[in-house]
Amino acid sequence: MNGSKSSHGSNIMNVIKILSTYPTNVFHTFQEYFFTMARSHVPVTGFFLIAIAFLSQQCPCSQGLPYDVVKKMWDSQKIPVTAVLNGEISPDCLSAALNATVNATRTALDAYGKRPAGVFVGNLAWIGHFDECNEIPDFQYCLLDFNITEPVDHLQENNVVSMQYGMCLPNKCTPEDVRNGFQMFVHSIPGFDFKDRLLIQHEPWCTAYGTQYSAGFFIAVVSLGLLFLVVVSSSIYFSCQEAQGLYARDSSVNTQTNHPDHDTSIASSDTSHLICATTSTAITISTGRPSSTRQSSARGDSKLDRVIHSFALPRNIPILLSGNTPNETISCLNGMRVISLLWVILAHTFSFIGTFSEPYNRNTGHSWFYRFMFPIISNPHSSVDSFFFFSGLLVTFLTLKQMRKTEGKIRWVWFYLHRYWRLAPPLAVTMVFYTLITPYFGEGPFAQMLSVRQNCPKYWWTNLLFINNFYPANIGNECMPWVWYLANVMQFFVISPLILIPLYFIPKVGILLLSCLLASSVLTTTILAAVFEFQAIPGLETNGRYSYWDMVYTKPYCRIQPYLIGILVGYMFHRVPKDSVKMNACVGFLGWTVMGALGGAVVSTVPTPYTGSDWPPVVNIIYLSVSRIIWTLYVAWVASVCHYGHGGWVNAVLSHNIWAPLARLGYSTYLVHPILIKLYLSSLGTPPYLSLQLMSFTYAGICLISYVCAAILLLMVEYPLRNLEKLFFPQP
Known part of the structure; x- marks a missing residue:
């Protein structure tokens, strides 16, 4: 300095x-x-x-x-x-x-x-x-x-x-x-x-x-308790029907064995009322093969049975834990999404401990910024750009594939409702838990400070409308500030048909429109960075009363660049078959070297407030304007070479089946992990002591507990609602 x-x-x-x-x-x-x-x-x-x-x-x-x-x-x-x-x-x-x-x-x-x-x-x-x-x-x-x-x-x-x-x-x-x-x-x-x-x-x-127990607390506890009872009851009901179905099948086999001339149609008729068709469906999903011995019945096919089975853990847990992925999916994205989320949790663990408490040895934490590669932790914004890229790629790839099957016809109303149904209910349940229940958790000097939810009664509805990145104007005033990302993703999703429809029917027009939007986003970011003299240094993005976080970081017109690149890559994956791309070793080596160097430069070369060096204004402007594009091109390179079979061991690692369950938990994990970090700080009796070893143990614990809590949220809310959606809503 x-x-x-x-x-x-x-x-x-x-x-x-x-x-x-x-x-x-x-x-x-x-x-x-x-x-x-x-x-x-x-x-x-x-x-x-x-x-x-x-x-x-x-x-x-x-x-x-x-x-x-x-x-x-x-x-x-x-x-x-x-x-x-x-x-x-x-x-x-x-x-x-x-x-x-x-x-x-x-x-x-x-x-x-x-x-x-x-x-x-x-x-x-x-x-x-x-x-x-x-x-x-x-x-x-x-x-x-x-x-x-x-x-x-x-x-x-x-x-x-x-x-x-x-x-x-x-x-x-x-x-x-x-x-x-x-x-x-x-x-x-x-x-x-x-x-x-x-x-x-x-x-x-x-x-x-301190915070007194409110009526909202008791209502929230009772409501979540009832949901838990529904899940347990439906699981028992499902298991009983499953056991009865297996018993009926074994009896049928034994009868046919003992009496070769027995009419199997009679046996089937006698036992058919004990067999649930939905059970067979669940087995098919979890094992990958149908059960030929099961037969449906009026009772098993009833709408009520299917509704009850939607909440059943024996049906949903195998789906969650399955490592199988369809051949047409982009399997390498599972590993990339999990690694990106772990990066986000790592950065939040370090930043929350420094933000919501005064560490015992703050200067030790400052000294970490001088360590080689530590800017990866202090500058984690690129991990969010990766998720924007993944969203654009998957929306484009899946929607265009569906449009090809239906000759361009999509139920666009259900297209939007389907997305809202997937995102809003888990967010709402998490917000209820965060606002009405967690303030009473924790017992320590910092517990009351971290239990304050004064903004949630005012602005909770902005989260459910996905406008919280615009209102309230200050990100610090939001209820659950970390969900600004979801608002951007939903806003990108809302405008995506304006690009996807031209891409499908008139590709040149679609690509031209995409290019114009990309150029406009870069220009807007450049103008804001130049006029308000924002710095690229993490932690010094505020210039007087104009905040980089509020004016640039959370705004869709500045953050859409990775999403647009994802749309372009998704279109390429849709149009270009996997086995049609050839790449020699020299091109592969050159691509990995150049893109790896550019991606590494984006996340590791930015100065910090404690290293004693500032960039000139023009360098700050250039970095803020193009760094997201450069990083996204690196991520796009990795996804592309892996998808087309030229990723080698990188593709083998990223596409491994072990990532699939963790990837399914990604959304819920993102929602709950900041809450768990706050609860950890609420239970501290002394100021946290900063050491890389202790922070590593803390980070590992936060990750483990976050995924466990995410599994509970997914099995109690996400999966049941997805199953109900398939029963009652037409697919887009």
Whole structure:
């Protein structure tokens, strides 16, 4: 970074130094300090003031002090301070602090956040001891989150240092009392000249004023419980019919064996009412071969039976776990989709831990940016471009194949309803779980902070309409901000027939239209990047009040480039048969080398906020304008050579059957994994310690649990609704 930014960063650290070293001897200096501060006639216990002052001073081992010494210290601090408090601390809070016992006070002071070791290397989470505080009768734990900011230059950029501080206070103290008391203490420190720039970001989170169980919570729990009972009951019903069908089949075989002249039509007639046709269908799907011994019946073919079987786990689990894929599918996409999703989870694991908590050793995390290839983690945006490419490719490939069968006739209304039916219900169930149930999970200093869902009651409907990338305007105000991706995918899908129809009937017009849209997207991104001087550095995409995330990153007119390339590749796969493409070794080697180098450059060459180097504006503009196209061309190369049989061992790996079940879980895993990361942080009792080894274990655990939870969501919601769709909705 430049010298100006370094000096300002040093100034902010000086502010932290003031907070962490004043006063130098708490038990000698506080008394003199408070006596000179105010002249009033309102007696206030010294507990509240001493406790707030402990923001920056290591507490002596108060647990080991004799009772009479603590009592004298306690009584000596009952001094008049109305001029300081100015009526902003509630009488109940003051009374509770005044009447607190010495033992409770001593324990509360021990549970308070204090200046730890490593402040100047990023340890700014002084959260105290959550469990110790909550064990004190009539006391509560409060977490305060605040920033120290300072303008850097005329561009209105800020250096921001975030701090978290834990307090142990009587239950009668409201979050407003905590905020006001903290502000008064900070503003009264002599020589503290950054008063206006120490900003409390949120109302303090206090356990006595935490989230209360709402009617929505009970409704959500009952509804999900009923859904679970439906799945269990249908599974039992399905299994009983399955067992009866097998018994009937065995009886028929034994009868025919013992009586060679037995009329099999009679046996079939006698047992046909025990056999369910839907069961045979399920067996056909899971094993790949029909059951010739099963026969249908009126009962087995009933609509009610089919509805019940749609929820049955014995029917749906084999479909989920099957590694078989039809020959006409693009099998290499399974591996590519799973790897891309694992990349997304990896980036979210690292970023969420740094965003929603103050790590114990933040500077260690900053040092990772200097490591070779770590930008792959810090710059994961290309993984999202890969998913846009996959979506465009599959929509085009499958739709054109269907249009070929029907001579260009598609039920376009059902085309859209089918897509909405597949995406919206799992999203809705996840949103209900996230909004109404997970706020009550977690038990730790960060739990209440991470349980806030204030935007979901306002904007949940924007997710179900897939307009959440436009409204609300700020991505930080969305309910489930990570689903901005789904809004883009749905919006791309809505306009896709405008390209697919010309591609099928008049290919030249379709390709021309596709090219114009691609050029328009690049031009729009270039103009926005140039006008607002956005940077390519991850984490520094904000220029004043104009956010790159809100103006470019989440907007379909800037993100459609990979989707359009996917449409083009899907059209090529549709028109060009697999066995018609030949490639010699030299072309293959050259293609892998060039495309691999370009793809690697996109994800690994971007500077970071901590490596001390910025790109010139023109380079930033070029990167933001064409990086998505370059990365997508690399992904398109891999998909193409694998699809046409020239991928070698790469195709063998990406097309392996092991990827198929994981790929089926992709959508549900994407929905639930950020929730699980938040729940993990909600259960931490201390600031997270950053080490690559611990982060690796954390990442592995998040992946495993995410896929398990995704399987539950898929088996309870996705698959049953897909089965019902086949029963009641015509196929597009």
